[in-house]
Amino acid sequence: MGKIWDEKSIREVFEELDKSTGLSGAELPIYFGNAKGTLGCFIIKNGPAFRFSDHWFKNSEWPVESALDVIRHEYAHYMDWSENGYTSHGSSWKTCCIRVGAVPSRLYSEGRSEYYKNKHKKEEDRLAHLNKYKTGQAIEHPQYGTGIITVLDKKERSIIARVDFGVKGIKALDLGWIDCNCTIE
Ligand SMILES: [Zn+2]
The missing domain is CATH 2.40.10 (Thrombin, subunit H)
Structure with a gap:
């Protein structure tokens, strides 16, 4: 059970994160691309911006938790860049991840996505059983x-x-x- 993400719904997540960090991530431009391999990125050339992959963010089968992981991952890059001037997956970025609830790992994990998919499937099965x-x-x-x-x-x-x-x-x-x-x- 996923959802279709658009600029507005992603911005809402950023607004929540801004509340706890005091930053202004929700005001940055958000672009969409079609890359399968890159789910999201924080861009600094030509000014800070975010880009997310429509291949995943417009796929309703993709779990919400996975999308939130990616959004928070990119936000942590923005945060690390704003606060420390770094653009890597180093220790200051990991600290940012922990502060915004992102998984502090560099690569997106298919395993986690499968985990959430199965979890949702089980919940659906369980609710279906209650239809009686x-x-x-x-x-x-x-x-x-x-x-x-x-x-x-x-x-x-x-x-x-x-x-x-x-x-x-x-x-x-x-x-x-x-x-x-x-x-x-
Ligand atoms: Zn990254």
Whole structure:
């Protein structure tokens, strides 16, 4: 589960980072290219700017975490250049990475991308398994007894069910928890 990144959404990430660093990365130009091998770069010739690869940033299959890694990696270059005057993957850059939450490694890792893809896939499978629960359905809770699901609220990574247990009240319960701990009537 990824997203399509555009200039605006990347700039929003930079704005957040600027808040913690006091720098102005969000004001720099952002360009897009099509390179597969270079996911992003911080450019200093003709003035500081960022460039990102549309091949990846416009690919909705590419995990959000990987995109954030690349954005923060490039921001750390900008930061290292602004604060220390360096343009390498040296120790001051690594310190910048740690400050902005980027992985302080020079190369983009396919392994990490696969990891996130699988993680998202598992989450989707798990949520798909919860499709059997509908509003109006009765469940048996180990403590509260019989309740009726009145609302299913889908969050990004979970589903919260509001369950009416009559005199015991209405409870908000994670549907995953219900699936493990309650029985369907
Ligand atoms: Zn780099």
